[in-house]
Amino acid sequence: MTASPQLVRAAKNLGLQLAVVVGVLIVWKVGTEWQDSLFFPSPNKVLAEVWNGWILNWSESWNENIFPSLKRLLAGFLLAAAVAVALGVAIGRSRTFGDYVEPIINFLRSIPPPALLPLFFVLLGIGDSMKIVLIAVGVFPPILLNTIDGVRSIDPLYLDTAEAYRITPLRRLTHVILPSAAPKIFAGLRISLSIAVILMVISELYAATNGVGFRIVQAQRQFKMVDLWAGLVVLGAMGAALNVALTMIERRVLRWRQP
Amino acid sequence: MMETEMSIDAGTSVSLAANELNHTYGAGTPEEHRALGGITFSINKGEFVAIVGPSGCGKTTLLRCLSGLMAPTSGEVTLAGEAVTSVPKDLTLVFQDYRRSLYPWLRVDANVEFPLKNSGIDKAERTERVRQALDDVGLTGHASKYPGQLSGGMQQRVSIARALAYRPNLLLMDEPFASVDAQTRASLEDVLLEVWERRKKTVLFVTHDIDESVYLADRVVVLSNAPSHVMAEIEVDIPRPRDQIETKATPEFVELRAEVARLIRDAGTRET
């Protein structure tokens, strides 16, 4: 039995990509061996540190670093999402409300959240609330704007159908407006997830007592390069895992979409 | 049933009446367009009435006004004698563009069940109505699919099933078979007729297809160009049940069809 042409092509692709990854790793390894740079430790040292420092003492890594970071990120993200979607629906449905409020939102959107770090630190201290509020503030505008866009671009015929069948306003919201705007809302959630990760890290770099970002900055203060790189690898893995989770949720919620 | 709910069980024979309906879009702006120019006619309970007219004559506008989705610039729509100001309980409108009127995020059975959920009917009866409606339109095995997985003709059938499950006494249909191929259209026409006769509904059917209008209806209302008014009302007294091939070969059919076609062609060339 001969393999189908698609299978062959896919295998070739995969092989090519693997070759490149291996190639990069080799270059990295060789490069560091040759230069033995202080700042770019060899990959086996970094991966060994990930294994020893993070995976082997998992309960400490989880309790002191990963869980606190995740907790703040999810709290800020979900809080902002809930408010932003609610407000976005209200603004999207009402042209007048939108006219009054949108210029303010657009202005606030252009303020980079990191600039708020010192302010929030003074106002809220070093604890979780400072980080959660910062993440929420940063994540709020993209979700809001995408929700408004999604609600505004609902096909009027969907609404007409709902009216023709005398659907109650509540059901119209939950069964027509939100599902119809869902694709654009999810687009906003994706963008916001990367922003949330950035703000989580930066708030922990600035002022924290635990978390993944905190561990990275600790390594920097102690000049432990390998630990720093290991932290970056873990951070990258966290970000990737969150993205995968969001994609899976999106696929489930939007499973009705035909490509 | 509450007294404030309009229904046509009141025993009157006239269901829906339009009186001097006028509608102008964009009044006072440069894009002003007068769609309806004084339409007056009525439908009786249990009738099947078709509305035909040249393209762009305002058929959809008329249906939207009749259904209560839109208020006409002037004139009156009454249902069993009472003015129609919003969509009445006993009426439903089947849109032409089924692609945009079915909800792609609901499965077929959920789509059909959708209008029933708040009307106080219990779950068992809702399920039964959905099953029966899908049966009526010949879609029994497809209840769990999403609209995106169905062909155009099947989607339109879901749209009709949804209207049927709702059990309105008055069904307004806006060129429901226009976007469907000829064979599917023929079978949908027969399905519609069968349901109409079996369930004793009143149907107002808008179409641009002259054959379809004569084949389906008891009476054909012919509209003029925009701003449209009723040019003629033609009784179709071809006996029922009708057959796609046999009926269309009879001299009565041919003659009625020609009469409607002539009216429309003349309307199209005249600047009303």
Add this chain to the structure above:
Amino acid sequence: MTSVLRPPRVPASWVRGAVGAAVLFVALELLTRAELVTPDYLPPASSILRETFDLLTTSAFLGDLWVTLQACLIGLAIATFVAVPMGLVLGLGETAYKATVVVIEFLRPIPSVALIPLAILIYGRGTDMKVALVVFACVWPILFNTIYGMHSVDPVAADTARAFGLGKISVARRVYLPSASPFIFTGFKIAVSVSVIVAVSAEIIAGGSEGIGIVLSEAASIGDQRTVYAITIITGLLGLVLLGVLGFAERRLFAWAKIDGAAS
């Protein structure tokens, strides 16, 4: 129920926007003057505005602003010189793109701010550190938009050029590059916003001696909330102004693309 259209008597949307902003301003002003919110947290809006204006006319602050901008501009320049050629090559070569996509997708989610500690160790806390971070952060939007632009080139246009006997390099230069340029410009616009955020963030986290982020941190640490808010607003304005200038340039340079519907 949709009603008949009447000639609109409602004010234009921008008027409403202005009204909205004015209402917010007045509300904030009253809240703080009435001390419903402690002035420590939120100084009166009018004083913030005054401080913003003052700062923008002080040469010391403008000096810091220029230091930050320098880091942005140098970083942007380097990023562009690296990312555009790389994007052109990757965009043209199908195999090259497929091969590198895995590595790129792995590096991409690493937020540049996470690299601040690394950059501090390598470069210290001065301008070099900021430039390095800006380069890392800005390479991605420019690279991806360049690749996207290359992929969006109409193959018929390229074939036409080849049919006239133009060699590969000529086709790249005279068909692909102009076609992709609106997209490259979009990437550049994104990179500009990113550069401001990254530079200011780096200053806030790393400390150092010059830059508006430093002024912000110092003001925060001595409790000068007014200056903190004022600088925050200025950072926002900076982004808006830069985008506005670029948008204007874009409309002039790439008006043809909008007609085509080619660019975003």
